[in-house]
Amino acid sequence: MDDRQLWDSGAVRLKGLLADLPGEDGLKLTRLLTRYRKTKEAIAAVVEEVGAAFVCLECAGQCCLNGKYRINGFDAMAHVKAGMTLPANFNQKPLCPYGTVAGCSMEPGLRPADCILFICDAIDGKLPPQDRSLLTAHEQDLRECIRKASRLTGEQLGTPLLLWAGQDGEKNKSKV
Numbered sequence: 001m002d003d004r005q006l007w008d009s010g011a012v013r014l015k016g017l018l019a020d021l022p023g024e025d026g027l028k029l030t031r032l033l034t035r036y037r038k039t040k041e042a043i044a045a046v047v048e049e050v051g052a053a054f055v056c057l058e059c060a061g062q063c064c065l066n067g068k069y070r071i072n073g074f075d076a077m078a079h080v081k082a083g084m085t086l087p088a089n090f091n092q093k094p095l096c097p098y099g100t101v102a103g104c105s106m107e108p109g110l111r112p113a114d115c116i117l118f119i120c121d122a123i124d125g126k127l128p129p130q131d132r133s134l135l136t137a138h139e140q141d142l143r144e145c146i147r148k149a150s151r152l153t154g155e156q157l158g159t160p161l162l163l164w165a166g167q168d169g170e171k172n173k174s175k176v
């Protein structure tokens, strides 16, 4: 399968997971997805406070090259849950398939956790100590959401979407 086919098949599998999880577990998954999105928004707000927009404009998104494996299964599930079509152009190498000339096509709450958590040296140098502690707490929160959602669904949702979609779903379940 090529990247586009993996992408589409991953989205279909995620839709199935969301639809198949009944009752209380379904509610728990929905709550985890909301928490995951809000935590990413909170991280973006911290970084925004220290002038990330200007830093990123100056650097023209060097950290956004070759990013096709950055979106994991749980990131993608948040898109599916929000009823959004996942944006991806696998022909625009080396630019990330989810990037545009104007920056990332995803709003902060739906951006891959790996991207939201990446703090480059230029931004790191501007962060006061209290922000670092806050970011560490938020990172733990994101990782906990992924862990709990993986346990609920029986899938390794922290795996990059394109790799997860290429794995045998049944075989994968026994390893969670």
Ligand code: SF4
Pocket (backbone or CB within 6 Å): 063, 064, 065, 067, 070, 096, 097, 098, 099, 100, 103, 104, 105, 106, 111, 112, 115
């Ligand atoms: S998903 Fe968005 S933020 Fe992450 S590497 Fe791609 S363009 Fe950059």
